[in-house]
Amino acid sequence: GENVEQHPSTLSVQEGDSAVIKCTYSDSASNYFPWYKQELGKGPQLIIDIRSNVGEKKDQRIAVTLNKTAKHFSLHITETQPEDSAVYFCAVGFQKLVFGTGTRLLVSP
Amino acid sequence: NAGVTQTPKFRILKIGQSMTLQCTQDMNHNYMYWYRQDPGMGLKLIYYSVGAGITDKGEVPNGYNVSRSTTEDFPLRLELAAPSQTSVYFCASSFGGGTYQETQYFGPGTRLLVL
Numbered sequence: 001g002e003n004v005e006q007h008p009s010t011l012s013v014q015e016g017d018s019a020v021i022k023c024t025y026s027d028s029a030s031n032y033f034p035w036y037k038q039e040l041g042k043g044p045q046l047i048i049d050i051r052s053n054v055g056e057k058k059d060q061r062i063a064v065t066l067n068k069t070a071k072h073f074s075l076h077i078t079e080t081q082p083e084d085s086a087v088y089f090c091a092v093g094f095q096k097l098v099f100g101t102g103t104r105l106l107v108s109p
Numbered sequence: 110n111a112g113v114t115q116t117p118k119f120r121i122l123k124i125g126q127s128m129t130l131q132c133t134q135d136m137n138h139n140y141m142y143w144y145r146q147d148p149g150m151g152l153k154l155i156y157y158s159v160g161a162g163i164t165d166k167g168e169v170p171n172g173y174n175v176s177r178s179t180t181e182d183f184p185l186r187l188e189l190a191a192p193s194q195t196s197v198y199f200c201a202s203s204f205g206g207g208t209y210q211e212t213q214y215f216g217p218g219t220r221l222l223v224l
Contacts, residue, residue, distance in 0.1 A: 001168075004151075032210040043113075043199050043215030044152070089151055093210035096167065099151035 002027040004092050006100030013080050014108055021103045023090035024072040032093035033066055033073045038102075039086045047088075048075070080107045111135050113216035115200050121222045122190040130185040130219050132200030140206035141183040142213065143167075143175065145196040152199060158183055159206060190223045197221070 003026040013019050023033075031052040036044035050057045050064045050073065057064050061080075066073040077084055085107045090100040116131045134141065139160050144152040144167075154167030158177040172194060174186040183202075187194060198219045205211035 006151075034212070043217050045215065046212050049212065095207060096154055096157065097210060097213065101149065101151045
């Protein structure tokens with residue numbers, strides 16, 4: 001089955017810095033790559049997604065890049081703010097979603 | 110729209126007890142899912158449904174059962190609770206699925222403690 005690895009497990013940055021989280025996957029048939037943000041005590045919420053026929057997608061301060069050949073994709077957050085502090089999960093989809101183990105992002109003022 | 114709602118928010122069970130976790134969505138989504146989230150881990154798929162009357166196993170189905178009699182509801186049943194089922198359970202729904210995955214919308218979760 002699909003195997004998803006996510007790094008780093010924790011990431012601390014200063015407000016205004018950029019943050020990058022990376023995920024690798026194993027199944028070349030996977031064609032959908034969403035990123036979810038989970039705040040304390042809440043369910044995950046989609047923040048951005050990308051499909052296998054696209055290499056990069058941006059939405060204001062967040063972007064996702066996909067390298068199908070290397071089987072990895074990354075989440076980029078620019079100009080981080082304290083409210084970006086949360087746990088971020090990548091996921092990989094074909095038939096079903098398989099989630100990474102999460103990255104705890106802490107943005108210090 | 111309330112989205113995906115789950116009840117209860119928190120429950121303590123004794124070993125061997127049974128309970129049903131409720132999940133309802135008001136978005137007319139075809140696909141519904143149950144995940145469990147253990148500390149420091151990602152979400153693991155327990156069961157999913159592609160429509161009323163159709164359910165299938167996910168990655169970790171042992172010890173659980175589901176049914177889907179309506180589009181809106183997708184309850185998860187624990188028959189004989191075990192400490193290994195201590196976790197946070199999330200229900201999710203999506204309009205599309207299968208080989209064309211779409212956004213999954215998650216409920217707020219049910220925290221279950223089995224003692």
